Structure formats: structure tokens, C-alpha cells
Amino acid sequence: MLQQIRVPDYFKIQRVMAKITSLLLLLISFAGFGQGIEFSELTWKEALAKAKSENKLIFVDAYAKWCGPCKTMAAQTFTQKAAGDFFNANFINLKIDMEEPDGRAFGNDFPVRAYPTLFFIDGNGKLVQRAVGMQRIDGLLALANEALAKGDNIEEMTAIYEKGDRTYEFMTKYVKALNRSGASSLKVSNSYLASEPTLTAEQKAMFLFEAATDADSKLFETMIKEKAIIIAKVGEEAYNNKVKKACLATTDKAIEFELKMLLDEAVKKAEIGLTKEQDDFISQAQMSYFKAFNESDNYITAVENYLKAIGKSDDVKVRSTITEMCGAFPKDVTVIDKANKIAKDLYKHQESLDNLAMYCNTLVLAGNKKEALKEAQKAEKNSDKFGPEDKKSLEMLIESLEKGI
Numbered sequence: 001m002l003q004q005i006r007v008p009d010y011f012k013i014q015r016v017m018a019k020i021t022s023l024l025l026l027l028i029s030f031a032g033f034g035q036g037i038e039f040s041e042l043t044w045k046e047a048l049a050k051a052k053s054e055n056k057l058i059f060v061d062a063y064a065k066w067c068g069p070c071k072t073m074a075a076q077t078f079t080q081k082a083a084g085d086f087f088n089a090n091f092i093n094l095k096i097d098m099e100e101p102d103g104r105a106f107g108n109d110f111p112v113r114a115y116p117t118l119f120f121i122d123g124n125g126k127l128v129q130r131a132v133g134m135q136r137i138d139g140l141l142a143l144a145n146e147a148l149a150k151g152d153n154i155e156e157m158t159a160i161y162e163k164g165d166r167t168y169e170f171m172t173k174y175v176k177a178l179n180r181s182g183a184s185s186l187k188v189s190n191s192y193l194a195s196e197p198t199l200t201a202e203q204k205a206m207f208l209f210e211a212a213t214d215a216d217s218k219l220f221e222t223m224i225k226e227k228a229i230i231i232a233k234v235g236e237e238a239y240n241n242k243v244k245k246a247c248l249a250t251t252d253k254a255i256e257f258e259l260k261m262l263l264d265e266a267v268k269k270a271e272i273g274l275t276k277e278q279d280d281f282i283s284q285a286q287m288s289y290f291k292a293f294n295e296s297d298n299y300i301t302a303v304e305n306y307l308k309a310i311g312k313s314d315d316v317k318v319r320s321t322i323t324e325m326c327g328a329f330p331k332d333v334t335v336i337d338k339a340n341k342i343a344k345d346l347y348k349h350q351e352s353l354d355n356l357a358m359y360c361n362t363l364v365l366a367g368n369k370k371e372a373l374k375e376a377q378k379a380e381k382n383s384d385k386f387g388p389e390d391k392k393s394l395e396m397l398i399e400s401l402e403k404g405i
Contacts, residue, residue: 051123057120058120059091063115109125118135118140201226208226240276247266247281255288299335333366343355344359360373
């Protein structure tokens with residue numbers, strides 16, 4: 001599963017094949033894909049500062065463009081919703097091309113001998129964890145949890161708490177560690193606030209920011225009342241991510257306990273708590289709920305609302321939504337037909353190779369293999385707009401469709 005570092009010229013063909021492979025993977029696999037890991041465009045110095053201010057670790061995917069396992073992981077693991085939900089909430093995420101100047105500079109401090117190499121680094125630039133080789137989703141999440149746990153010693157902190165330490169600094173750290181570990185901090189948090197500790201307005205707001213984990217709680221209601229203070233301290237993006245995470249937790253409970261009222265509560269709190277992008281987030285929460293209970297009509301309505309909120313300009317999000325639709329209801333004719341219509345409109349809006357592959361994909365799933373081949377062949381006749389690599393990928397797509405007919 002490792003890709004040893006070699007002279008880049010050797011991999012000229014590999015760069016072409018990697019894109020072809022990505023298209024083929026797109027043609028045969030849908031399940032589990034959604035809004036994946038959001039990789040930041042921050043510089044390394046900016047990422048360190050952000051990690052330190054938000055008390056988070058930095059996740060670094062150290063890769064090379066020609067690396068096959070890197071391409072596969074980017075296409076199949078990083079794009080999964082489970083990865084996005086966990087990493088976007090807990091880490092500052094960076095992708096670093098190790099053959100570019102920034103990558104070579106990073107490699108001076110964190111050497112890489114094989115690709116991909118994954119790093120977890122704290123805000124002081126200290127290495128917390130490193131792993132070499134491609135990871136599937138379960139392995140990646142396990143690594144992430146291990147990295148978080150290395151920074152927290154729950155048993156030791158619990159002993160300190162039981163001895164009576166109730167200082168703001170310790171309580172904030174303890175509650176955050178409990179939440180990271182998956183243990184409930186609700187009792188500890190409520191008990192601390194009920195004791196009426198002497199706190200500044202900022203300290204109270206930031207404690208609530210760490211303590212609130214579910215939108216259907218008093219802690220969350222109190223937290224969003226302090227949004228102005230919290231945003232001034234951590235920024236609007238971090239605040240909104242916290243609100244989204246809490247609303248998703250309540251959505252998950254709605255699914256687990258089959259309670260639509262909890263979904264409604266999550267929607268209500270998102271409307272009040274978020275400062276932007278309320279509509280697209282709410283639609284995604286509703287999509288998750290209706291998908292879980294196989295309510296295809298309501299699911300399609302939620303999809304339509306989501307696409308209306310994000311617009312056609314974001315090709316990646318639209319393709320990701322189409323992918324999720326086909327994975328959620330692979331045998332539902334109505335959903336597949338809707339996915340096909342969305343893909344067709346997307347391709348008409350922007351005739352890119354990725355959009356063509358998605359359109360052909362939905363045609364195949366809808367049982368229209370000949371139409372998919374026809375569209376691909378039509379694109380081949382007008383392929384002057386494609387570069388050499390895209391042309392080769394298109395040829396491979398056509399060959400794959402021909403074999404499937």
C-alpha cells in the first residue's frame with residue numbers, strides 16, 4: 001500500500017493513469033461519499049497559528065502528484081462523509097505536495113520517505129503522530145482518534161477533578177478532553193456552571209463553546225446567545241463549525257431514536273445559531289434523516305433545496321450530491337432519474353470531463369448504457385477543448401462503456 005519515492009520522470013505515464021483510474025472508480029463505486037475533508041489553503045505558518053489559537057492538531061496529507069495510492073486515498077477516503085464530519089470538526093487540514101517548494105521546506109522538519117505520509121502536528125510544531133501508506137476510512141479515523149487521545153490523559157484529569165480542581169483553565173481542558181474521547185461531559189459541565197464560578201464574560205462564553213455538544217441542550221441554547229463573544233475570540237468559521245457539529249449530533253440522535261422532533265430541533269437551532277449557509281446545512285441534515293428512513297420523496301425535496309442553496313457554480317458539491325443520491329437509493333428509479341437530470345443539467349452548464357463522467361455514470365445506473373456511450377463519443381468528436389491527459393481519460397471512459405454494452 002506504499003508508494004516509494006522515485007524520480008518523478010518515471011511516473012509521467014502514472015499521472016495519466018491515475019486520472020483514468022479515478023474515472024473508473026467513479027463509474028463503479030458510489031457508497032459512502034458525501035461532503036469530505038475540507039483542506040485549507042493556509043500556509044504552514046498560518047496553520048500553526050490557527051491550530052494554536054483553536055487548540056487543535058494539524059492533519060497533513062504529504063503527497064506527490066504521481067503517487068497512485070495518494071490519488072486513490074484522495075478519491076475514496078478523504079471524500080467520505082465520515083471523514084469530513086470528524087476531520088473538519090477536530091483538525092486543521094492541509095494537503096502538501098512534497099515536490100513543490102513549500103513541500104520541500106516542510107520535509108526539512110518532517111522527512112518523508114514514502115507516499116502518502118500522514119502527519120498529526122500540534123500548534124507548537126510538535127509531531128504527535130505519523131502514519132505511512134494509504135488508509136481506508138476505518139484506519140484513518142482510528143489514526144485520528146489515536147492522535148487526539150495522545151494529547152489527553154483522561155484518567156489523570158479525572159483524578160485531578162475528583163480532588164476538587166475547579167479552576168477555569170483545568171475545567172475547560174477537562175471538558176474538551178471528555179468530549180474528544182466520546183465520553184459525556186454534560187454532568188461535569190452543568191455542575192461546574194451551577195456552582196456559579198467567578199468567570200469573565202469571555203471565559204463563560206468559551207467554556208460553553210467547549211461544553212456544548214448537542215443542539216437539543218440548555219448548554220447549546222446558552223452558547224449561541226454568546227455568539228458575538230465567541231466569534232470575536234475564535235472566528236466565525238470555527239463558531240459555525242461548532243454549531244454544525246452540535247446540530248449534526250442531534251440529527252444523529254433523531255435517526256438513532258427515530259424521533260422526527262429531534263430533527264426539527266436541529267433545524268430550528270441551525271436557523272438560530274448559524275451566521276451563514278443555514279439553508280444548505282439544514283438541507284444536508286434533512287437528507288441524512290430521510291435517507292436513514294428510506295423516505296425517497298422527502299429526500300429528493302431536501303436535495304432540491306440543497307442544490308438551490310449552493311447553486312450550479314460549485315461543480316464539486318453538485319457531483320458529490322449526485323454521488324450520494326445514487327449511493328443512498330441505488331434501486332429507486334425516481335431518485336436515479338432525478339440524479340440523472342441533475343447530472344445532465346450540470347454537464348450542460350459546464351462541459352468538463354468530470355461532469356461528463358458523472359452524467360454517463362447516472363445514465364448507466366438508469367439503464368441507458370447506449371445513451372451514455374453516445375454522449376461520451378459526442379464529447380470525443382469535440383475534444384479539442386480537452387488536454388492530452390483528459391483525452392486519454394475520455395478514451396478509457398469510452399472503452400469501458402463499450403465493454404459494458
